[in-house]
Amino acid sequence: MLRIGLTGGMGAGKSTVARALVQRGAVLIDSDVIAREVVAPGTPGLTALTEAFGTEILDADGSLDRPALAAKAFRDDKSRTTLNSITHPLVGQRTAELFATAAPDAIVVQDVPLLVENHMAPFMNLVLIVDVAAETRIRRLIEFRGVPEADARARIAAQATDEQRYAAADVLLDNNGPAGAVEAAVHRLWDERLVPFEANLRSGDAVRPAPRIVEPDPQWAAQAQRLIARLRVAAGAVAVRIDHIGSTSVPGLPAKDVLDLQITVADLAAADTIRDALANAGFPAIPEYIHDNPKPTPGDESATDLRRWEKRLHGSADPGRPAYVHLRAEGSPGQQFALAFRDWLRADADARAEYTEVKRKAAAAAAGLRAHEATAAYLAVKEFWFDSVYERVSDRRGIYPE
Incomplete structure (x- = not known):
């Protein structure tokens, strides 16, 4: 199967690109969704978190209070390491399970917000980066997600820089344009590159361009x-x-x-x-x-x-x-x-x-x-x-x- 990595800064529009890819037939593996699944109520993941950080990280209904967990898990390197040692193996295991269920001719898109930060690009066949100017991303977080401006700027500053993402990008999808423009780019990419890439990968054919x-x-x-x-x-x-x-x-x-x-x-x-x-x-x-x-x-x-x-x-x-x-x-x-x-x-x-x-x-x-x-x-x-x-x-x- 063809394994595609999809990422971009907060507010860049990864979800829009992911939807367009799924519409064309891609199998989507969303790391954010998996991260929530593995710590849902009744899971070994949530049990391990409460044992490590206390019951104070739970809401009244027994589900995970993410801000409360963040307050404890990100206070020092040791706590962050503890969090990662619990969640990362569970996310990896669930991701592998989803890959195993995909068809041999599937184009699998793995939506990973921290793909660049976690140095995952070399494990993909191709990396798509959704690109939007930082100020536009900040405005979107404020207007559409209700994030305070100072918090929005801090979150974006904590992620990879534009230059780091550009270095990892096999394909840069510009989402600064009018509505529908990035979807049109995704459709062209699907027809002209992703489908032929998957077919070549499955048949074992290398591309041999004419000498020019x-x-x-x-x-x-x-x-x-x-x-x-x-x-x-x-x-x-x-x-x-x-x-x-x-x-x-x-x-x-x-x-x-x-x-x-x-x-x-x-x-x-x-x-x-x-x-x-x-x-x-x-x-x-x-x-x-x-x-x-x-x-x-x-x-x-x-x-x-x-x-x-x-x-x-x-x-x-x-x-x-x-x-x-x-x-x-x-x-x-x-x-x-x-x-x-x-x-x-x-x-x-x-x-x-x-x-x-x-x-x-x-x-x-x-x-x-x-x-x-x-x-x-x-x-x-x-x-x-x-x-x-x-x-x-x-x-x-x-x-x-x-």
């Missing part, structure tokens, strides 16, 4: 970091390191709008153990690419041995953010060249200009061809040039194979 060179996007670096965070969760200890490589990792360089990421592993047997975990995270395997093209190495006849250039390749199932994930063994010539080539381009303006011209020629060679033919034509031009610069790049970094 675009001007550099200053958002590439931040987008890469979001994907790297997901890959770290999926790969766990198998990943020695994860790097943003390729043209999109070089500031100011025109490139295909496809991120290249490299997971360095101890060996490719380890890479195979995380194949399914990467697919579930949104990066299915592309099995036909099992090695890089060997680069010519004068004086080293073994350099053309394909086994030295073996790798695994995965791709993003998200049509809104194409990416390739290369898994290479630590110390292999392909792993070292990927890093050395990136650093060479970052440091050398002439190299960037030369590579830009090569890429434009490659894209021209691929223009008008069908998908696989276009890719082959594009790579043929680039690989010839890679061969010609391999010695320069390798010597510069001292990684020439021995």
Whole structure:
């Protein structure tokens, strides 16, 4: 299933977005609702809270008096830790139960007010942030929820900043506009990105865009970091390191709008153990690419041995953010060249200009061809040039194979 994280500041309009998603068929898991369910009268959660904080946290009817609990639970770090140790496992267990009941082809939207604050974004396939100016949010809290202004400002100040949310956002839904505008944006998102993403995830298909060179996007670096965070969760200890490589990792360089990421592993047997975990995270395997093209190495006849250039390749199932994930063994010539080539381009303006011209020629060679033919034509031009610069790049970094 496709797992979507939904969040935004207080008063941003998450409920409006959630309703629109449910109308289109999403399964909604609301963390606020779950947080109330697990401490309802008669639950083990409420019993544990009263044992920890006393019966003073109960209303006359035996239900939880939330302001009374807050007064006790947030007075110091120890009390807050006690509260979290009781409620967080219960919320997690109930959330897991709800996920287990969802259909295999479901698009599950998890509404989590503190998704950014609790560092949950890497556990989602995609994160939607509802964005509204802070002053608008404050006004909404005052007018529609009856919250005193000082309290509204204090609550918003205690949450993540706009910049922190932007850093976590795969999709930023602007809710500053007229009525109905954000719902229209949600419907477009559902049709153009979420439904195809889920279908690709279920079928195990990676997005493979046609080779087309675009001007550099200053958002590439931040987008890469979001994907790297997901890959770290999926790969766990198998990943020695994860790097943003390729043209999109070089500031100011025109490139295909496809991120290249490299997971360095101890060996490719380890890479195979995380194949399914990467697919579930949104990066299915592309099995036909099992090695890089060997680069010519004068004086080293073994350099053309394909086994030295073996790798695994995965791709993003998200049509809104194409990416390739290369898994290479630590110390292999392909792993070292990927890093050395990136650093060479970052440091050398002439190299960037030369590579830009090569890429434009490659894209021209691929223009008008069908998908696989276009890719082959594009790579043929680039690989010839890679061969010609391999010695320069390798010597510069001292990684020439021995």
